[in-house]
Amino acid sequence: MIKLEKTDVESLEVFLNTHDLRRDLHTFVRYVSENDIKRAHRDNSLPKAHLKRIAKMMSDSSLIRDINEEGHSSWIAFIDRLSLDLGFVDYETTGTYMGYSSHTESYPDNYIEFSDKTYDNFLNQSLQKQEDKILKVLVADAAPCRNEFFVSAPLSILDKFAYSGCATGTMKHIAFPKARTYLLKLLSNCHPGVWYSTASLIEYIENNNPFFLIPEKLPLKSVEHKKDRYHNFSERKTGGAWGESWGVGNLEDRFQRVEGRFVERFLEGIPLNMGYVDVTYSNEKDEVVPSINKLRAFRVTDRLLCAMNKSIKEPEITVLPNHEIHVNSMFYPAKVLDRLLDLCNVITEDVHTVLKLAKKKVIKQLAVNQRLDISGLLRGLSVHDIPANVKKEIAAWAEHADNFTVYEGFGLLEGNMDRDSAEQFASVAIAPDVNIVRDPQKLYKYLEKAEKIPIYVKHPDSGLKSLADNVQSKFARKNSPKKSVPKRKQFTLKRTIYTILEFPDKGIYEAFTSTLLDNGSVLNTNNHTKTVTFTKKDEKIVMEVLNSLKKQYATVIKDT
Structure with missing residues (x-):
């Protein structure tokens, strides 16, 4: 265990991660x-529309x-990207320019694909190996411009350094995965549940491993860069x-101003997202940007110790x-719950x-x-x-389930x-004139060709469909008999026009419907005929979408 300064957090703002990353990922x-x-x-x-449904779950x-x-x-954007990096899903992350006048990339027909084999392989591993895999993906991002200095984590509140020049000089030689791994090992040597001063952690690192982030020797080519490792x-x-x-390179406390800021932003990144730490913030007004000494204290959780000590x-x-x-499981047991929730x-x-x-669920599964x-x-x-x-x-x-046989895809x-159709389609005879049959649609066409005048009825899951009076059936309910004509009453009928x-081109139709969904609006669309149907009250929405597409498409509405 490392020796750090314990601190009182009564006057500080405590932040706890209320999200379960593992559960949300699955x-x-x-x-x-x-x-x-x-x-x-x-x-x-x-x-x-999908975001709202996912959020509710x-x-x-x-x-x-x-x-x-x-x-x-x-x-959710963070979980989305993590599932992509883990290989559970796949989709295009590099767009295309849709013409010479395009200034930004577009992502046409970019559907998310589920990689069931990769996901199943993940589920079949131990919880420890699953945790190691998630942590490895999060730690491994080594891009010089996608790190704690310049990019906000989903739960972070601290501001960042200006990213201008983030891919030059010193930044190109920082091994971020190595630095993150070092910090995680340091945290695992803290007592769980104890609030420690962030400043004392930074001081400990400066005294014991000052080059954990920026290497002591940098192969810098620029003369200006060689003069200032913090350029x-x-x-x-x-x-x-x-x-x-x-710049901070000439300041005496430059370690606190660079490496110290990194430690603060690291704490509210991977460790906080993973539920490894809780953090506190000062309510004092920041004097400089980016803020410094804002994340005042942290405490590690048992989850961190289990993960880092390989004891999950x-x-x-x-x-x-x-x-x-x-x-009972400190880490979300997805595979076990998948088996039990049925x-x-x-x-x-x-x-x-x-x-x-x-x-009911047990009987259904047994059936x-x-x-x-x-x-x-x-x-x-x-x-x-x-x-x-x-x-x-x-x-x-199970005895109740024996009374049930579930036929999926049958009619x-x-x-x-007749004998020919029975041999080809019949599966089980319930009565002399009632049979469970295979391929009901194929049988329907067969009976039509035989001039049997069949009627095909698809019943909804909610119940049996009502049939006309001239249709005979032992199962479907009949339409209710017509009631006697009441005395004449006057009604006001509302007419909706x-x-x-009609879109003549598939490109503009898909651009229109995609923008419509992006705006959170839902209208009656038909992909086959490339048409959108709407009422007078929705006309404003339609015009707004069309106007937003003016840079790409010149449109004129013509009445027919």
Whole structure:
């Protein structure tokens, strides 16, 4: 353990990370795997409609407010990029210029692709290896202009250095992954739960490893750069003009002003995002930009020590007699929860997650997979034997499931079948004139060719569809009989006039619909006919979108 100065944080503003990075990462990837997401045409961001749905599923509900108020979420953007860097998803990050007059890149038809093999391989690893993989990706970014000096982390509040010249001189020779790894190892030698002074951490580093960030010997070519190893960094007075700045290379406390600022910004980056530290900030007014000595204190968590000491335990699972399943895990156990959520309802979800076996879910899973051994699954996951009453209940539920067979992709045919059609399509005969059949649409075409005059009905999941009186069926409900004509009453009918906008070109149609979604508006669009249908109240939205496309497309609306 290293010796640092303990501090009182009563007068400081404490910041705790309320997000669960691991849970949010898996939530995001699952959502992508289940949805076709086309990224924004202009800035490659996630469409607002998808952002809102994702935000509602994340660990911190404040993300919904951020999207409603600001139109975006830095945290979701961070999780989005992390899932890309881990290889769980794939999409284009380099745009194209759509013509000689284009000043910015565009991202046409940029759909997110889910890499199921990579993700499954990740899930099949231990929680320790999963944590190591995430940390490695975050630590490994070595770009001279994408680091704590110049880029804000999703939870950071500290301002940054001006990035002008960030890829020149000293910056090109800083090994950021090595510096971050060193700092993480230092933090893992602190007692968890104890508030330490950030200044004492910076002082410790200056006394013991002053060249942890900027190498002692720099192969600089420029004469000016050789004179000042800190030539990339300048500061100015708060409220001062950009031109009124000065370098820090000749100042006595230059280590605190450069390396010290890096330490502050590192603490509110990877360690804070990962839930490894809590931090505090001073409420005093900043005298210089970037701020210095603003992040006054930090405390490490048990999660950091487990991760860095390679001591992350697999989830501990206990099945109770009341059908509750308790899952204890400091790190989000995605694989275990994926297996249990098909069988359980969630009571609480945290480090200590409580689930409860749900009879309907169990019966459904058993009906789909008759070989599924739920007692065996729970026995393999649990640290203790399953209570006898729970085993008995599961066995009873399994008997209920035996009464059900789930047919997916099949249809129900009412009517007598000839031998040829029965051999080709029939699966199970329920009654002499009722059969479960394979390929119902193919059978429908077969019966049409045989001039049987079939009727094809697709029932919704919510219930059986009503049929006309001249259609005979044992299952579908009939339309309600017409009631007697009431006495004449006077009504005022509201008329809505729809306008159909026809686009002659696929390019402008996709640009229009993409911009429409970016603005958070939803209208009736038809990709096949390249048309947009709207009412008078939506005309303003349509015109605003068309006006925003004037630089790319000259449009004239002509009535027909």
